[in-house]
Amino acid sequence: MVRRRRPGDVALSPRAAMTVVRSATSADAGMLAELRWEFRSARQPPVETHDAFVKRCAAWMRSELTTPHAWRAWVAVDEGAIIGQVWLNALEKIPNPIGEAERHAYLSNLYVKPSERGGTGTRLLETALAWAREHGVDRVVLWPSPRSVTLYLKHGFTHGGDVMELRVEKDFSSSSR
Template sequence: MTTDLTVRPACPADARRLAELRWMFKQEDHDGQPPAADRRLEEADRWIRDRLADGRWLAWVAETGGEICGHVFLCLVERFPDPYGDSAPVGYVTNFYVMPSQRNRGAGSALLDALKQHCRGARFDTLIVWPSDRSSPLWRRSGFETPQELLELPLDAC
């Protein structure tokens, strides 16, 4: 584990670095190919900055040596009020990434711990994630399970 590792909530001022890491993350998924010319980094920067500023999304960053080396994002999914059941929100977890040089050094676990601590304190009901084949073992080790009740309708299939 990295001894100078810190985890903190992300803020709008982090958006540019988070956008850069997002591009790195997606390039790993596409064997290092550069993104399409019309998918500028500025678009991701603005998107992240806007959502962190207005609270639609939350994120946590891992830092080592004063540099952001990883992140995880959370979107609150409100549930309709229910007079007979629990209306606690659901959290959609996504965009979890740690730079390759910091993997297996505790950054990923620390990010997920911070996210789960926040969600427990905010009384979330459930966290959901759509894992890739590559990330599925990590999510399962972190306590995520296959849902019994969730159904999915891929809209491009109908």
């Protein structure tokens, strides 16, 4: 999708402008799982080993990317290497007889390798949001990292709304994953 830059948009670095953004495939699952490990384990200590996580995550991602599911993913590729990703889960509400939107999406795992930033995250986000618009999504929700809040605000996201949340406690020390 090509669009005109708006005031306040992130200026793309020359490298980010040359990066290819494409739909992820099941063949990407191993690298996407590695990036997921890099992203999440940098935020807090992991509860499983690198190898166990990557194996488990890659299997999940491969399944999601192989068969039609609610999840979609896009990758940023620079010189043949995947340097970033974003995932979007389309959520449908139960049909409603009133004029209320029935399609939402959950955006997750927007991550670009730190050495490759400079607009690549913006390109990934814009790609996911374009898909959401094209597919009748009314609302996109996410849980931002502190570092990403500014990016989301620049793209029209707001804090608050009418969503309520309940954190269900889970014992992550068990092997019931």
